[in-house]
Amino acid sequence: MLEVFKFSSPSLSRSQRSQLKRIAKRIAKRIANSWRRQAPFHLELKKGNLDSQNEQRSRWGFSWVSAALNLALALTLLAGALPASAKNGVDGEYDVPTGAYPSPLFGAEPFTVPLLRMEEFGGNSLPVTECEDCERFPNPVNCRENVSGYDLDRFLAQRLSPMPRRSANTLDPNPWETLIEHCIRPMAQTAAEGRPPGEWYAHQRWADMYPEQYFQTATRGARKNLGLRDGDQMHGYKVGEFAEGGLYGKPNGVGPSTSGIEVRLHSNLPIQDPHALWTFDGTFPPKVLMARYGVPLLFRHYNGLPIDDSMNYGFGRHTLSTHEHNGHNPSESDGYTSAFFFPGQFFDYRWPMVLAGHDTINQDASDPRAATPDGNGGTIQIPGDWRETMSSHWFHDHMLDYTAQNVYKGGAAMMNYYSAVDRGNEQLDCHYADPEKNVNLCLPSGDALDWGNRDYDVNLEVADKAWDSSGQLFFNIFNRDGFLGDRMTVNWMYKPYLEVRARRYRFRILNASVSRYIKTAVLDEAGNRVPFHMVANDGNIMEHAVPFEGKDLPIQAIAERYDIIIDFSQFEPGSKIYFVNTAEHEDGRGPRDAPVPLKDILNGSYESRGHGNFDAGVGAFMEMRVVGYSGTDTSMDPKIYEPGRLKMIPLPGFTSEELAGARHRSFRFGRSSTSDTQPWTIQVDDELVGTGMSSDKISAAPDLGAVEIWHLETRGNWSHPIHIHFEEGQVLTRDGKEPELYERLARKDTFRLGSEQDSSRNISVALRFREFLGSYMEHCHNTQHEDHAMMLRFDAQQSDQVILIPTPVAEWDGVFYEESYLAGSAKTGDPNLPQPPPGVSEDQDEDGVADVADNCQLIPNGPLAFDWGGNSQLDTDGDGFGNLCDSDLNNDGFTNFSDFVGFVIAFYSQPGQPTWNPNADLNGDDLVNFGDFFSFVGGWMRPPGPSGLSQ
Amino acid sequence: MRRCNQSEDSGQGSRRGPRLFPAMGWKSVCILVGFVLSLAGVSSAEKGRPWGEGYFPDVLLTTHEGKQVRFYQDLLKDKVVAINFMFTSCENVCPAETARLSQVASLLGDRVGEDVHFYSISIDPEVDTPEALARYRERFDVGEGWTFLTASRETSDLIQRKLGLLVEELDDPNDHDASLVLGNEANGRWIRRSPYDNPKSLAQLLAESLQNGRRPTRANRTLASYADAPSRSNWGKGERIYRSRCAACHTVGEGNGLGPDLAGITQRREREWLVRWIVEPDLMISEKDPDALELLQAWDDIRMPNFGLDQAEAEAILGFIERSSPSPSTGSERSLSMRESVGP
Structure with missing residues (x-):
């Protein structure tokens, strides 16, 4: 019966073909259904060998008895599985996780751990003098280990040292130099900073946009959080929902501190090995940077990873480059892919925090909408185009050849830009109260702090992950198409829940996956779609809030950010709301054309297809539990910003x-x-x-x-x-x-x-x-x-x-x-498309002299042109037309018979002879001969040129 | 234990169906092997080092010298390698790739064979006998440390799959992924690059980066200021194509390479013939164009590849060659590189 489906028919598209295959297989599966049900169990067993089971036992208290029972059971299952597998002959259409078996859950159930709210990096004023007694970046104990967590915290807590410089600090050696020389080889020199030296990667407009604030961190392997940044949180665990008794006041479950939080993706899952997961500080929660327009920032990023590049648990490279996606930043601080830095080094990224249009629009900072919170209820106006205000960013690794591995491994943080328009204060001079006068859009956030309230403004970093039999992060470096994990995480937690008040919330949703697209449906417990508004796309507040009623968010590719507002006041306390991903992947090339129907997800039929026949990334990935709200929600109602009504941030547009x-x-x-x-x-x-x-x-x-x-x-x-x-x-x-x-x-x-x-x-x-x-x-x-x-x-x-x-x-x-x-068209653009007049650098005759400077634009007479030993760009009569395109010997603007007479007179003359006329020596070989004649004829009955100099 | 976990599912491998053990399927074999190993308490690859013995198959291949070697134990273990797949009757991409690799090899000098190993694995075992590979190798003047290998189709498929290079949906069975895989088995680092990458950057990867800088490659090369910086080079279309496609085999005025020195070529041959030779050399050979056949014979049967260039592009290349050829009247050598001749 399966022969009906010809899988290899070339007229079918990839997705059609696989759909047919899937139908065929589903039929086959029904026939051999019973054993399949056991698949997850025996697959898990296949993943482990005795070593890893020993580990599981010690960590998770498995007894030898149960291990033996497992083995026995597996043996029985194997006996059944082998012939069935042979009969089918295929492993399934869905390569999720890519090139691996399902990641074992160790009993972790969805929605059983709270979402980790992101931890703020904090920021300090840039010191003005060099620190005399500051210690240098501490050394690790050997070539194979990360810098120690205690040492690192002590170091990061001291002030910035050495002072940043405009061009890279290559005078101080790498503080790990001795160890590096021991581990690698003796070196003539090393540098403290990995930024490329000299002018090329010196900070642009350094004095002009000199950093006012700095923050520093080191990327290193996973370790326990020791509370380093507790004091850096703007809320200080003292106000709003972060205060004691608030929803988010006890991040470590005990008190107002992140101290003690381990790097694990669920309380049931093992702690991550320092070589398997690398991130900022090496700690959870994942981090967010609170940045303000008008306050230029210095980000000193240390590399605290092992010197030995094999200590990576099979993926990731220990050299780093950091891209702030998508800041309006100078290139030296943009994380160019081959401007990376090594263990022991730092890299100073300077993010100016200026509005685009800084040099040309609102230069006198007279527009009250182009402004930033002053921390005191007011604003400070800044130059630039306020319509270019940005909000929800992230920064991540951009290492050449290893970006996927390094980002997946933990090299990503979020970054919120605060401005007068998007202040993170929902109560102060709200725009909706007086649209003529006020600029603060009052997006849901909180109001305890002047700016940067995050009580009701939640960063969500959504990413798929996979792990091996021992629960350690896994990445298949030999995948070609793209890598998919089978476990959905939000802020690194496996399918977490979040308690929310019955009021409006802003979610800044980032897709931080390697290859997975997501399409988010917001559903209540009954499976009904919850209405919401999208207010920002790629972190930029839109002109209007776009309502989504009875609809899901558009598909969201990797790195896209969607900010949405959900009003939970429509639900009773105790209600549960879900984010459900409906975008389905078979492999990493891209999502399938259509989403999975919600009903298949809801009734469980989708998941029941079993491994190899469904994408485990599909389905609910986060639960929101509504709790009562006694305050007054003064945040903006997105309905009044829908199309046709008030505008949030108008598009800059193009004339x-x-x-x-x-x-x-x-x-x-x-x-x-x-x-x-x-x-x-x-x-x-x-x-x-x-x-x-x-x-x-x-x-x-x-x-x-x-x-x-x-x-x-x-x-x-x-x-x-x-x-x-x-x-x-x-x-x-x-x-x-x-x-x-x-x-x-x-x-x-x-x-x-x-x-x-x-x-x-x-x-x-x-x-x-x-x-x-x-x-x-x-x-x-x-x-x-x-x-x-x-x-x-x-x-x-x-x-x-x-x-x-x-x-x-x-x-x-x-x-x-x-x-x-x-490249040839780098200055000119696509020659097959309409283009503006030639740019300054175009060189139409490819003679090495750009058109604007070329005294013969269409005839090669530059250093790259074939010449006869004369001067390139020769122009003996100095009229701006090179001799080679200037047959107009008498300079009357046109080449005609009188010029021909002049040419004939000079024919076969050389310098020094009475008949010599340098203007007739068109090719500049100090002899007027037939070579010149042919060029002369080329200009016959025409004006000289064209020339870039005479125009 | 990763040894089998990735094996059968790697990339698109599964979709082709099992090959080595058709009766059971890879997965089943793995289950069995993994199970036996776990019963025996045999430790697999070191924890967190998944891309080693357990991952790469230790299958048999035959070298161009007729020697039998094992893929993992003999070719990969503890080595820094560059691997590509080719076949000797491949007329376009393979010779170009081989020529590009030659450039990388010559940049690496003595280190090829010493701490960097090149492997070119044939995907056409019927034609590419060890003798055929040896002849091909000779034609390209390949030195020590660069081994050509042949194996059964199943074996080469398996290796391609393991390296993430197997392409499933090619119409032409002889087409293949021409990417280079560069790796260092000892530290588990593997990346894929295009053979058309800048040879200098490939050489840097193999000699320096993939070895975590264990050997110095160059002295202090830091440019201090703008004054030391090279001036702008705006490569015209001709130079662009020349550099990425022609320069692997030819020079202009710097002597013969795998193909003839092209200096003054436009004066030695009819332009029309040259343009056609650049655009469709394969067709000219099959039409038995006497000049084409003569060239083929003079140059050890190394075919001029068909890069799919059109006439305008061929003209652009010829223009570049003309401009770069030593000047006939002054006899002065012109620099091949535009960059050296453009002053700031």
């Missing part, structure tokens, strides 16, 4: 002139067109074949101040969320059509390409490049695709810039530079 004058570039993501079958390449503009990431190749070089339109496209069946660093884009069209409301009203930094729901194969995005220069990236944020080369470099440049920023190559004993090069 028709700007769009008409924009440079167009095209980026095609996917398989290359030749037999080079790398699936992850990007073809830029008219490039013949797609290429992978090459750190020294500049694929696009937009000019500062320019507006550009980037056309992103994919052809295959893979899904690619494309992230453009540095600047927010506005979606003009998707497949030529107007995008949905939640994109039309939004500024975005990650753009979904693919055939999945809510996406498209083509997308056109308009961008402005402002304020900062240097090397940025554009890439697929399915980080597994990114690591396999689906990434490119673009450099923001001054329009008259002639020097390229070189490419850093980092090694233990220092960073050196390789030259960079511009």
Whole structure:
């Protein structure tokens, strides 16, 4: 009966084919159903050997008796399983988790541990003098271990030292130098800071945007939290829901401290090995940075990982680069992928916290909407375009070749930008109370603090994970398509619950997975959809709040952030609300085109398909338990900000002139067109074949101040969320059509390409490049695709810039530079699309002299042109037209018979001879001959030129 | 114990169905093996080191010298390796890749064979006998430390799958993932790169990065200031294609490589012929174009690959070669690199 389905029919799409296969298999499965039910149990047993079971026993109190019973039972099951497995001959369609068996739960049930509220990094004023008696970054005990937790906390608690510098601190040695030399080899020199040295990666506008505040942390392996940052929390565990008696006042379950919190994903799951999970401070809860516009920040990031690169539990690299996604930051602080730093080193990232448009719009800071909380009930106005105000960010590792592994392993934190508009105070001078005068949107947050209340404003970092038989984090580094975990976590907790008051909440939902897309439904216990509003897309507050009634959030790709507001006041205390993921993956290439029907999830039929036949990432991943609220909810009601009513933050938009004058570039993501079958390449503009990431190749070089339109496209069946660093884009069209409301009203930094729901194969995005220069990236944020080369470099440049920023190559004993090069269309854009007049750097005749400076724009007469030994750019009559394109010997503006006479007179003359006329020596070889004649004829009956100098 | 956990499910492996043990399926074998091992109390790979003995199959391959070797024990264990898959009758991507790898090998110098090992594994066992591989190797003037290997299709499929390179949905059975896998078995680090990557960066990865910098590669190369920085280089279309596709085998004025020195080529040959030779060399060979056949013979049967370039692109390459060729009147050598000749 199964022969009906021809799996290999080429006319069927991948998803159609797999659907048929699945139907066929479901039928087959029903036949051989009974043994399958036991699958999870015996699979779990297969994962373990005696060693790991011993470990489980000691940690979890399993007895030898039960182990023996398990073995016996497994033996029985095996006997049944083997022939059945052989009969089927397939392992299942769903490769979740990728290349591994289900992650054992050790009895952990969904919704049995509380969500960890994120812990704030805190911040301090930048000191003004060097610290004389501060200790240096403490050494680990040997090559294979992390720096000790106690030492690290003591170090991080002292003030910043050494003082930050404009260019990298390469004068002080790596504080671990002796140990590194012992572990690796003797070195001529090492550097304290891993930032590439010299001018190239010096902080741009350092004095102008000198950091006022700093915070520091070290990435290291998992360890117990010792309460280092208890005093750094803005709420101080004293106010609002973080006070004693509040919902979130006892993060460690005991008191107002995170001290004692272990790094584990559930109370039933084992503590993570320091080599399996690496994160900021090495501790849980995961971290959030509270940042304010107008307060430039210095982030000193230490690398406290083992010197021995094999101490990584099979994945992750011990060198780091940190990208603040998607701050308006100078390139040296943007986490360029090959600007990474080594164990023992730090890297100073300086995030200016300025509004885009700082140099051109509202320069006198007269607009009250472009402002930041002053901490005292008022605001401080700042320059820039208030419509570029950003809110919900995250920063994460961007290590070349290892981004997926390092982010998955814990290299991610969230970052909230606070401003006058999005102040994190729901009661102070609310916009809705007086839209003419007030600017504070009063999004749900709390009101105890002047700004940055998080009582009702919850950061949610959603990510799928997998772990091995011993419960330690697992990543399959040999996966090609993308890596999927089978266990959904929020803020690193396996399917947690969160107590919420019966009032409005803001959730900042980040998809921090490697390859998994999510589509979130908000349901009550009965399975009915709960209405909510989306207020920010990619962390940027939209023009209007978009209502979702009877609908689910749009699909959310990796790195996308959706801020939503849910009003729990409509529910009785005791009610439970769920976030349910309906986006389904068979593999890491992308989600299936359609979501799983809710009813299949709710009635359990989806999950009952069993391992290999369903995606364990589908289903409810977080529970909210409503508890009573006695306060007054003064936060904004998103209904009054729906389309047609009040505006939150209007779109900056683009004028028709700007769009008409924009440079167009095209980026095609996917398989290359030749037999080079790398699936992850990007073809830029008219490039013949797609290429992978090459750190020294500049694929696009937009000019500062320019507006550009980037056309992103994919052809295959893979899904690619494309992230453009540095600047927010506005979606003009998707497949030529107007995008949905939640994109039309939004500024975005990650753009979904693919055939999945809510996406498209083509997308056109308009961008402005402002304020900062240097090397940025554009890439697929399915980080597994990114690591396999689906990434490119673009450099923001001054329009008259002639020097390229070189490419850093980092090694233990220092960073050196390789030259960079511009791809052919980097300055001009796609030649097949309409373009503005040639930019300054275009060199149409490819003679090595840019058109603006070229006295013959179309005839090669520069250093790269074939010449006869004469001077390039020779222009003997000094009229701005090079001799080679200047047959107008008498300078009357036109080449005609009188010029010909002059040429004939000079024919076969050489310098010194009476008939010599240097203007007739067109090719500059000090002889007027037939070589010049042919060039002369080329200009016949025409004016000289064209020339960039004479225009 | 990861040894079997990933094995059968790795990448798309499962979709092809079991091959080595068709009667039982990989998974079943693993269950059995894993179970026996666990009963015997045999410890698998070191805790947290999943990509070692337990992961890589110790299957048999034959070298170009006819020697039998085991994939894990002989080729990978404790070694830094670069692995690609090829077949000798592959006309386009393989010779180009081999030529690119040659560049990497020459940058690495003595270290190839010493602490970096290159393996090119054939996916065409019927044609690629050890003798055929040895001939191919000779044609490309491959030095010590770079082994060509052949194995049954099942074996090469299994290895490709384990390295995450097996492509399931190719129409052409001879097409394959031409990626390079670079790894260091000792520290469990494995990455994939394109053969068209900058050879310098591949060499840096193999000699330095993947070995955690255990051996110094260069002296202090830090640029101190803008003044020392290279000037801007704007590669034209011709140079771009030349560098990524032609430069692996040819030079302009710097002597013969795997193919002839192209200096002054436009003066030695008809332009029309050159353009066609760049665009469709395979067709010219199959049409038995006398010049093409002569070249093929003169250059050890190394075929000029068809890169799918069009006429305009061929012209751009020729333009670049012309501009880079030594000047006929002055006889002065022109630098191949535009970058050296553009002043700030």
